[in-house]
Amino acid sequence: MPATTPAQLTARALLLDMDGTLVNSDAVVERCWRRWAERQGLDAAAVLKVVHGRQGYATMAVLLPERPMEENHADNRVMLAEETADLDGVVPVPGAPAFLATIADLPHALVTSADEALARARMGAADLPMPETRVTAESVGASKPDPEGFLKGAAELGFAPAECVVFEDSEAGIQAGRAAGMRIVGVGPRAAAFAPDIHVADLTRLRVEAAADGTITLTALP
Numbered sequence: 173m174p175a176t177t178p179a180q181l182t183a184r185a186l187l188l189d190m191d192g193t194l195v196n197s198d199a200v201v202e203r204c205w206r207r208w209a210e211r212q213g214l215d216a217a218a219v220l221k222v223v224h225g226r227q228g229y230a231t232m233a234v235l236l237p238e239r240p241m242e243e244n245h246a247d248n249r250v251m252l253a254e255e256t257a258d259l260d261g262v263v264p265v266p267g268a269p270a271f272l273a274t275i276a277d278l279p280h281a282l283v284t285s286a287d288e289a290l291a292r293a294r295m296g297a298a299d300l301p302m303p304e305t306r307v308t309a310e311s312v313g314a315s316k317p318d319p320e321g322f323l324k325g326a327a328e329l330g331f332a333p334a335e336c337v338v339f340e341d342s343e344a345g346i347q348a349g350r351a352a353g354m355r356i357v358g359v360g361p362r363a364a365a366f367a368p369d370i371h372v373a374d375l376t377r378l379r380v381e382a383a384a385d386g387t388i389t390l391t392a393l394p
Contacts, residue, residue, distance in 0.1 A: 192265070201224070287309040
């Protein structure tokens with residue numbers, strides 16, 4: 173069930189997932205993973221239920237648990253190249269441009285399972301500014317739902333985990349934020365099922381207010 177309380181959170185830093193949170197890349201993700209599923213003889217619908225939020229190799233490990241990890245990493249390199257080249261249908265999540273403009277001078281970081289090239293390609297295709305501080309796939313040793321990426325993002329911004337709020341759309345991402353000891357703003361329809369602290373249909377439904385003492389107040393609008 174979607175979380176209904178609290179409708180408001182306070183933070184000192186914001187950690188932002190990309191796909192499904194700032195950028196709608198579902199069309200590309202589905203195209204690429206359907207092709208991969210067909211090559212592996214897997215049911216595409218079942219595959220698409222687990223792809224969101226994780227790095228590709230980690231998704232492959234869930235779907236093909238007996239396969240050597242080096243094969244997953246090799247397939248992941250191919251997948252990243254395909255996804256980076258395919259930007260058809262990549263658009264901003266509603267409200268993302270205004271949201272990023274509002275937080276431009278506030279402490280924030282991008283924490284994504286995409287690598288740097290894919291992150292730049294998708295943020296560029298959606299005409300969104302790339303945050304100066306970012307944690308991409310190359311920066312971590314473990315994929316979401318491991319909390320490493322969010323913990324690293326908090327550390328790079330200079331804040332304790334409890335001072336950070338995570339913006340996420342996927343089960344793996346929400347699990348990672350929780351494991352990092354952070355509170356969660358769930359964005360979009362996928363997030364509603366995983367009990368984020370507050371949930372918004374998209375970023376048009378979130379109000380951001382910054383106080384002089386550095387406190388950031390996030391309010392979910394009805």
